[in-house]
Each structure stands twice: as structure tokens, then as C-alpha cells.
Amino acid sequence: MSALSRLPEPAAMPLDSLRADVWRAASLAAAPAQTVPTGDALLDAQLPGGGWPRGALTELLQDPGVHNEWRLLLPALAHCGSGPVALVAAPHRPFAPALQAQGLAAQRLLWLCATSASPADALWASEQALRCAAIDAVLAWLPQARPEQLRRLHSAAAEHNKLLFVLRDARAQAQASPAVLRLRIAPDADAALCVHIVKRRGPALETPLRLAARPAVLLRLLAAQGPNQGLPPVPIAQSVMQHHTGPTAPPARRFAV
Amino acid sequence: MNPGINPCWLALGVPVGKAATGLTAPLLALGWWSLQFTPWVALIEDALVLEISASERLFGGRQALLQVLLDPAHAPLAAHYGHGDSALLALARLRTAPLRTPEALAAPVLAPDDLPVHTLAAAQAHLPTLERLGCRTWGQLRALPRGGVARRFGAGVLSALDQAYGSAPETYAWLRLPEVFEASLELAAQVEAAPALLFGARRLLAQLQVWLRTRQHGVQALELRWQLDTRRASAQHYDAHHSGAGYGRLEIRTAQATPDPRHLERLLAERLAHVKLPAPVLVLALRSLQTCALPGQSQSLLPDTLHVGDSLQQLLERVVARLGPASVLLAQIQPDHRPECMQRWHSPASVQRQPPASEALAAAAALYPNWLLAAPQGLGLSPDGAPLWHGPLALLAGPQRLEQQAWDAGPDVQRDYYIARSKAHGLLWVYRERLAGALATQPQWYLHGVFG
Numbered sequence: 001m002s003a004l005s006r007l008p009e010p011a012a013m014p015l016d017s018l019r020a021d022v023w024r025a026a027s028l029a030a031a032p033a034q035t036v037p038t039g040d041a042l043l044d045a046q047l048p049g050g051g052w053p054r055g056a057l058t059e060l061l062q063d064p065g066v067h068n069e070w071r072l073l074l075p076a077l078a079h080c081g082s083g084p085v086a087l088v089a090a091p092h093r094p095f096a097p098a099l100q101a102q103g104l105a106a107q108r109l110l111w112l113c114a115t116s117a118s119p120a121d122a123l124w125a126s127e128q129a130l131r132c133a134a135i136d137a138v139l140a141w142l143p144q145a146r147p148e149q150l151r152r153l154h155s156a157a158a159e160h161n162k163l164l165f166v167l168r169d170a171r172a173q174a175q176a177s178p179a180v181l182r183l184r185i186a187p188d189a190d191a192a193l194c195v196h197i198v199k200r201r202g203p204a205l206e207t208p209l210r211l212a213a214r215p216a217v218l219l220r221l222l223a224a225q226g227p228n229q230g231l232p233p234v235p236i237a238q239s240v241m242q243h244h245t246g247p248t249a250p251p252a253r254r255f256a257v
Numbered sequence: 258m259n260p261g262i263n264p265c266w267l268a269l270g271v272p273v274g275k276a277a278t279g280l281t282a283p284l285l286a287l288g289w290w291s292l293q294f295t296p297w298v299a300l301i302e303d304a305l306v307l308e309i310s311a312s313e314r315l316f317g318g319r320q321a322l323l324q325v326l327l328d329p330a331h332a333p334l335a336a337h338y339g340h341g342d343s344a345l346l347a348l349a350r351l352r353t354a355p356l357r358t359p360e361a362l363a364a365p366v367l368a369p370d371d372l373p374v375h376t377l378a379a380a381q382a383h384l385p386t387l388e389r390l391g392c393r394t395w396g397q398l399r400a401l402p403r404g405g406v407a408r409r410f411g412a413g414v415l416s417a418l419d420q421a422y423g424s425a426p427e428t429y430a431w432l433r434l435p436e437v438f439e440a441s442l443e444l445a446a447q448v449e450a451a452p453a454l455l456f457g458a459r460r461l462l463a464q465l466q467v468w469l470r471t472r473q474h475g476v477q478a479l480e481l482r483w484q485l486d487t488r489r490a491s492a493q494h495y496d497a498h499h500s501g502a503g504y505g506r507l508e509i510r511t512a513q514a515t516p517d518p519r520h521l522e523r524l525l526a527e528r529l530a531h532v533k534l535p536a537p538v539l540v541l542a543l544r545s546l547q548t549c550a551l552p553g554q555s556q557s558l559l560p561d562t563l564h565v566g567d568s569l570q571q572l573l574e575r576v577v578a579r580l581g582p583a584s585v586l587l588a589q590i591q592p593d594h595r596p597e598c599m600q601r602w603h604s605p606a607s608v609q610r611q612p613p614a615s616e617a618l619a620a621a622a623a624l625y626p627n628w629l630l631a632a633p634q635g636l637g638l639s640p641d642g643a644p645l646w647h648g649p650l651a652l653l654a655g656p657q658r659l660e661q662q663a664w665d666a667g668p669d670v671q672r673d674y675y676i677a678r679s680k681a682h683g684l685l686w687v688y689r690e691r692l693a694g695a696l697a698t699q700p701q702w703y704l705h706g707v708f709g
Contacts, residue, residue, distance in 0.1 A: 121579070
């Protein structure tokens with residue numbers, strides 16, 4: 001048999017086997033250098049490289065006053081390393097026991113600009129945190145950041161290969177941004193989270209993703225309510241109430257909601 | 258000095274026009290640096306003399322030692338040198354024909370008898386007389402009758418000649434590395450703004466770096482002092498940095514001893530940005546308050562993972578220096594049942610190593626929200642009795658009762674917690690005060706956390 005006849009038929013050869021660096025418009029971009037899985041298979045499938053990009057800016061957009069970022073970021077933060085996670089200008093007090101219960105140890109939390117920081121100070125602290133070798137990830141709440149300031153953070157993250165999440169106002173969605181990944185998140189009915197992928201390396205995603213509540217215990221608890229939304233709330237199971245210290249709780253009061 | 262070995266002296270000098278090395282006392286820094294090669298180092302006149310015969314073998318010969326001593330990558334400044342069998346001879350050769358490279362050591366030099374007489378410091382005062390005598394070189398001066406020279410020029414010239422020719426011993430005030438670093442700098446111009454003091458402080462820090470490197474120490478606490486112009490009435494000023502005595506001071510501490518002047522400089526810059534000078538500053542001084550020996554670093558055979566960037570301590574210190582101690586907080590979990598007492602956020606200065614929290618906590622805390630409001634926020638009520646916060650809240654699960662009679666300073670807690678859902682904000686943690694009925698003016702419902 002000649003060598004030529006062993007070659008595959010030209011028509012049968014898949015396009016992407018020709019050259020690894022040819023990108024086809026219908027597919028997601030080739031994996032960036034490193035990613036950290038998000039913990040949601042649904043979301044991982046839609047992100048280039050299958051997770052949050054390391055060494056790049058990821059932008060999360062939310063309505064003002066709404067803060068659902070932990071739901072999305074906690075699994076990645078819990079598994080991204082063992083160094084501190086810098087929270088720059090966090091809007092509320094992070095509740096360390098809850099975060100620790102979901103895998104992010106309290107010792108890893110480092111809250112920078114905890115008191116009345118100006119936007120310039122928050123930007124400065126974010127950049128300093130990115131340049132610190134020990135820190136694994138930086139979460140910065142920068143509602144007023146301008147694109148050139150974000151670009152500076154992005155290059156610092158790229159230089160030091162850090163996970164960087166910038167939390168911004170949904171009104172900034174129309175602005176240009178150097179972020180490689182932009183998500184718009186909003187709470188949805190049924191305690192779920194609705195995630196729009198505004199920008200990614202690849203084609204736009206028209207339909208938003210719906211992610212269920214986390215942690216699983218909370219989801220089970222909410223599921224116990226049943227499909228009927230009109231029913232009054234169910235009491236939390238005693239097995240869960242390890243911190244109950246008072247006398248035995250009376251039967252749950254019924255609230256008409 | 259070892260009497261059995263022929264002495265070898267080096268005289269080091271700073272080339273004219275190269276004084277701008279960034280150090281406050283270049284020759285002194287060079288002396289500290291040379292102390293690692295020989296203990297016999299002295300500052301005489303405007304040069305440094307050192308005796309290296311005892312260390313020659315250790316460094317592999319005279320030229321190899323010079324190579325290390327003049328290595329531009331490590332030495333604090335580029336010096337030129339002269340050499341000879343006595344300190345005065347080396348000094349005279351430095352004055353007549355300074356050498357710059359270690360290779361020049363082998364080149365022929367002037368014999369002692371041919372050296373001009375003005376290179377002998379003891380004869381400087383009598384140069385006109387010597388000139389008229391026609392006595393121009395050391396050899397001619399030495400040929401004069403000793404008695405006459407002693408009568409005419411004093412015994413100093415004779416003893417200096419004897420020392421230079423090696424027939425009398427040489428002793429000098431040997432340089433020793435001080436235990437405490439102290440250096441001052443007279444500023445070229447009056448400085449009116451505190452951040453501008455950094456330019457002077459940078460030179461002091463460069464000097465400090467040479468001292469630290471020679472001692473193999475790292476600095477933990479430093480004091481920068483500045484002398485105010487006391488002719489101004491405002492020099493008697495009181496604030497955090499000035500005590501009314503005509504000077505101001507700033508103390509800098511680092512948790513980890515650092516030999517790196519850049520970190521200290523950044524800390525100084527941040528701290529100086531907050532200082533307000535009441536009067537112009539003339540003199541700046543730097544003093545080490547606390548130093549400790551640095552452990553050596555062992556190199557790995559295999560290439561290590563490269564850690565580029567600052568250490569965590571440096572980051573924390575820099576942020577605290579710029580934004581204040583309350584701006585950096587670390588979390589600590591407390592064994593308590595009341596949500597507001599379950600964690601404590603404290604500044605890194607008061608950090609204590611805590612044991613990892615027990616598994617029991619982890620199981621229960623999974624149902625707590627990820628954000629906890631600093632203070633519970635009172636909620637309004639809709640007409641049908643449901644709590645309101647940016648629209649009506651739907652209670653999904655609860656109640657979880659938390660009850661604790663406080664015997665400490667904490668709050669008295671009797672609450673039923675519910676998980677509620679808001680259309681705009683997602684899952685919230687709200688509670689109903691059980692004893693609110695007695696005080697009707699207080700709201701019954703509070704928002705305490707956001708599941709986020």
C-alpha cells in the first residue's frame with residue numbers, strides 16, 4: 001500500500017486540526033495561559049479556557065447597592081491558592097464564618113481600604129496588592145474607575161499573574177473596558193443568579209445563564225419550601241441550628257407573604 | 258600587624274569630581290565596606306589607608322583582593338588607589354599618580370626617594386623653606402642631617418619620614434563599625450515642604466545601606482530628625498512630629514527586618530506626605546533605633562519558583578503608612594453565638610495566630626450570609642405585615658432563633674432570623690426582634706446580612 005493512500009480524505013479533515021493558531025469565529029478563543037474553574041459547570045463551559053482567567057482583569061457589573069459577587073466567586077477564591085485574598089474597599093463587612101464554611105479560610109481574608117477610602121486610594125491599594133507576591137487574588141470594588149485606570153490594573157495583574165476581579169456599577173456597561181471578561185450579574189426569581197456574559201474572547205452569548213443558589217445546604221433548605229410560592233416559610237431544621245442556645249423554639253410562626 | 262610579613266598598604270581616595278555618589282560620607286562608607294577585607298583601616302587626611310598583607314592569601318593574592326575591593330558592582334563608589342610598604346608611601350603615590358584598575362598594580366611606580374616633598378603632610382608647613390633649600394624630593398630631605406632637620410622643622414617631619422620609609426611603626430585611629438548608625442546631612446538649601454526632605458533622606462538611606470550590608474543586619478526601627486530654622490518663631494511648634502524644641506522627628510518601624518532601602522524609602526515617603534513643617538529645615542539626621550542580624554539565604558540547587566513582587570509585610574506596612582492603621586483589617590473568628598460577635602476585624606499589628614476553627618462551626622455557618630451589615634438596618638412594614646426593603650421581602654425559610662442573655666458588653670440578643678428574597682437584591686438575612694412589642698417605637702424587623 002502506498003503512503004499516499006493512508007492519508008485521510010481532505011474533506012474529512014477537521015478545519016481546526018490544520019493549524020492550532022487559526023481561530024474560527026464560531027468557537028471560543030483558545031485557552032488563555034491559566035484559568036481557575038468557577039465551580040459552576042454551566043459557566044465554565046461558556047468561559048474561554050473553562051474558568052476565570054489568571055493574570056487578566058475580570059469585570060463584574062451589578063446594579064448599585066446589589067452585591068451578589070460571593071455566590072459567583074467563592075469556589076474559585078477557595079481553590080486558587082493558600083495566600084491572602086485582598087478585598088479592596090468592600091462595600092459591607094465580609095462575614096468570615098460564612099466564608100470559611102464555604103472554603104475560604106478566615107486567615108486568608110485581607111480587607112484593604114476598610115475605612116472611607118477615596119477612589120484614588122482604592123486604586124492605589126489594588127495595584128499594590130497585585131504587586132505583592134504573597135497575594136493570590138484581588139477583589140476591588142471600584143464603581144468609579146476609568147478605563148485607563150482599569151488598564152493599569154489589568155497590566156499589573158498580567159505582570160504578576162494574579163486573579164483580579166473588579167466590581168463595578170452596571171451603568172458602566174456602555175463604557176469601553178480593557179477587561180478580557182465582563183459579566184453582568186443580577187438576582188433572579190427562585191433565589192437564582194442570572195449571569196449575562198457581556199464580553200469574552202469569543203462570540204457573544206445571547207441567552208443569560210441561570211445559576212442556582214449556593215451553598216448546597218442553602219439550596220436544599222430553599223427547595224424544602226416546595227414549588228408553591230404562596231406557602232409560609234418552613235422552619236430551619238434543628239440539625240442545622242447548631243448555634244441555637246435559647247429555650248426550644250416555639251412552632252414556627254406562620255407569615256402570610 | 259604581623260611583624261614577620263612585609264606590610265602592604267593601600268591608600269584609597271575619591272576621585273575629584275565624582276563626589277556625587279548619593280552618599281553623605283563617601284569615604285566613610287568606603288571605609289565600612291573595606292572593613293570586610295582587613296581590620297586595619299584608618300581615615301587620614303582626605304583618604305583611606307588600609308593594610309592588607311594579612312588578608313592577601315585568603316583572597317588569592319594582592320591583585321585578586323584589589324579586584325574584589327574595587328568591584329564596581331558591589332563597592333559603594335569607584336575609588337582610585339596608591340600602594341606601598343607604608344601608609345604614608347601609599348598616600349604619597351595616591352597623590353602623585355593615582356591608579357584606577359587592579360591591573361595597574363604591577364605597573365612601575367615612583368621610588369620613595371623620588372617622591373615630591375609636598376606629598377608628605379608633615380612637611381607641608383615648611384614647603385617654602387624646603388623649596389629655597391633646593392630640597393624637592395623625599396630622598397633629598399632624608400639626606401639632610403637629622404639634627405638640623407629636627408631643629409629647623411621639628412621632630413614631626415623626621416618621625417613622618419621614618420614611618421614612610423618603614424623604620425618606625427605606624428599607628429592610627431583605626432576605623433570601627435559603629436553599633437548604632439547615625440548620620441546627618443546639612444541640606445544645600447532650606448526645605449519648606451516635608452515631602453522634599455525625601456531627597457536628603459535618600460542619601461542618608463544610601464549611607465545606611467552600606468552600614469547594614471557590612472554589619473549583615475536588617476533595620477527594624479529608624480528615626481529621621483530634622484532641625485528647624487530656630488530664627489523663626491514657628492519653630493516652637495507642637496504637633497505629632499514636633500515637640501517645640503526646634504526639631505521634628507519621625508519614627509519608622511517594620512515588622513520584618515529589612516536591608517532594602519527602597520522599602521524604607523517608600524515608607525518614609527508615605528509618612529512624610531502627612532507631615533507639615535512649621536519652619537524651614539536646615540539639617541537632616543538619620544539614626545537606627547533597632548536592627549537585627551539577617552539570616553543567610555540558602556540557594557537551592559534546582560531553580561525555585563520565582564516570586565516576583567513585594568512581601569506581604571511590605572504591602573501591609575505601605576498601605577498602613579499611607580492610609581492609616583484602620584485601613585487594613587484581618588479577620589479572626591470568635592466563638593460566639595451572636596452574629597455580630599462571631600468575627601473580629603483587627604489591624605495586622607495586633608495579629609495573633611489562631612487555631613483553625615472547629616468543624617462544628619463550618620457545618621452551621623454554611624447557612625450564614627456572606628456579607629454582614631455593620632449595624633442591623635431597621636425595615637419598614639408593608640400594610641399586610643411583610644417587611645419592606647427596596648420592595649416587599651418574601652420570607653423563604655426560618656425562623657432560626659438566636660437567643661443570648663449578655664453577661665459581657667455585647668448586645669442582648671433575642672431574635673428570629675429568616676432568609677428572605679428581594680426582587681432586586683437577591684437573598685437577604687433579616688430578623689425579627691422578639692421583644693420589640695414592648696417598645697413600639699422601634700422597628701420590629703431588621704436587615705442583618707446579604708447572601709451575596
